[in-house]
Amino acid sequence: MPAKIMKDRQAASTRTFLCVRTYSFNTVSTNVKAVNQARRSGAAVETTTKYGAATNKQQGTSMNTAKLDRETEELKHERIKVDVGRLIQQGRQAKNWTQKDLATYINEKPQVIQEYEQGKAVPNQNVLGKIERAIGLRLRGKEKGLPMAPRGKK
Template structure:
């Protein structure tokens, strides 16, 4: 380091401090207890309805009242009796099991079982696959 000049030492003190505690740290139980021991002022604020669900359950809103007064029975459309009988009859005519038919149309055997028991929600794509695999018309009999 030639030609720079005389090297001097800076003797000013350097103070390193931690950041001020954030809001969550101020509410920490350890911090609050330490402040109590040191005699610092502690502000206690009681929030109304804190830790309870009274606001949500005490008053029935307009929507919940409408739902309670609703009398219409909403259900999914199910496979009609004619369709399930037609699927079963066509499958029996071809001498196929439910599992074999399911494999032919690339679906799970459970789907065929649901269609034949009437529990399935009708899907036109699956009904179309069944018609092609069984060679029978299943739709249009309503």
Template sequence: MSSRNPGSITQDWDTVVLHKSKPKTQDLRDPKAVNQALRSGAQVQTVKKFDAGSNKRTPSTAVNARKLDEAGEPAALDRVSAEVRQAIQKARIEKKLSQAELAKQINERPQVVQEYENGKAVPNQAVLAKMERVLGVKLRGLKHK
């Protein structure tokens, strides 16, 4: 083991100060830098880009607005026809399923089955296909109102 001389070990107690270097040119995209430049009297050049800050497409919105004006009354959505409603209800009762059990088998909420049977639902082909598979009846080819 070597012996160390306590006097030979020195500690440097000078403080080290780190300064952030400022960028050589100010970024004038920063609103604070622009305001500071304006306050100091420096010239600031602004360039407005064509159609900047606009997310609207004026031609298509004008066309859509015109179509809405010409249409007058909003078109009513098609609802499930009486024929489809009765077919769902009849097949579900024959299979001895409740609305909740049918909903569980087709991976939908019970409210969806209830709306289909009450005629309040807007027909969705995917939901009708799942009901056809579980109930074993044809629902998608039936005539609507």
């Protein structure tokens, strides 16, 4: 492989660059078959990788890393209280419904009812409202556990 040395003169400084030609022909192929054939024939094959190519990483952080390390507060979602889970279970059993029956009635998955009854669910006001109307018991506010008043006609 022939090497060529070039000099660039600017003002009083001299810079030297080394340029190496790796191909006697100017063909670039990314085809796997062509690259393997070139390797078998003994031709020089150049492989290059780009740093950070094809990634969707954001550069830097919004907060200082040391400040993040000092942060000790644990942020967790508030879970449904166990007494609300018991009220749901009592109301469901009063109607002789299984968890699946209640879930079907309110158009939710049985797993959702199970999580609410065990106190593992993050409270969703829409779901709580559906369960309240289905079992006929209040699950929110000061009147927890009291029967819901029947809806008046318009």
